């Protein structure tokens with residue numbers, strides 16, 4: 261299939277519709293893989309518009325599936341679109357789009373969690389971190405389970421300026437689905453800041469934020485508490501919240517970025533005072549406690565059995 265018309269004002273020629281592609285290749289959304297498809301071109305156009313100016317851009321689309329968002333990206337006069345799709349069933353349909361837009365699309369049949377984005381586009385696109393964002397964009401509608409994992413990985417890449425951020429402050433436009441059954445998707449557009457709001461190592465910020473959000477609906481002191489071993493938990497939690505000047509009865513989602521910053525700064529200080537604190541893992545402590553309880557029970561049961569056997573033997577004598 262060939263493209264007619266001027267590539268500068270590229271619109272896809274009359275191709276089979278996404279509905280046709282779905283029927284042709286019998287592409288059903290796999291509920292157990294949390295797949296659902298965006299088929300309404302007005303909706304996919306709206307998502308792609310959230311990415312901002314895409315003319316002449318290099319775009320990476322994650323999880324194109326049957327290609328709804330892919331078409332909207334192609335209609336935005338981009339220079340190059342690279343799609344990374346894990347599910348084999350979608351490759352033939354994507355190849356039809358590739359034929360319709362020769363030289364524009366590159367299909368990668370692979371997993372975005374292991375794909376090396378830093379090698380995807382020409383080095384000439386790289387910009388200094390302090391400059392405007394590069395002409396590289398990431399767009400995707402992924403299942404919630406994958407996008408959560410991916411966004412944490414990419415936030416870490418922002419901190420270390422590698423992966424997709426080898427090119428500079430690469431912008432990302434990602435949809436987050438609440439439920440497979442819900443058609444509503446939230447679209448989030450990210451542009452990395454030049455300077456982070458919290459100047460602490462990523463792993464430390466991640467640990468504090470994850471712990472605080474462990475009990476999302478409870479007062480924040482509950483989450484802060486699990487940063488500390490049981491023996492010193494009460495005293496250290498009180499000390500950390502006081503030093504950070506954070507009200508213990510706020511809910512995690514009520515905390516501001518400056519309050520998280522303050523918590524991270526104080527926690528860093530406490531970790532410097534006590535080198536065993538950062539490696540401390542609440543879940544590990546719980547696991548060990550459970551194992552000890554189980555083996556205690558087992559020993560008690562064994563003791564009981566031995567006593568019963570001894571009693572039986574005594575009776576036999």
Ligand SMILES: C[S@@+](CC[C@H](N)C(=O)[O-])C[C@H]1O[C@@H](n2cnc3c(N)ncnc32)[C@H](O)[C@@H]1O
Pocket residue numbers: 294295296297298299322323324325326327328329344345346347350370371372373400401402403406
């Ligand atoms: C929710 S569907 C969305 C499909 C399409 N973008 C749309 O909006 O209609 C998610 C897509 O991501 C793909 N996918 C899931 N995990 C992936 C991964 N780790 N790497 C690449 N693609 C993945 C699925 O096969 C599926 O095509």
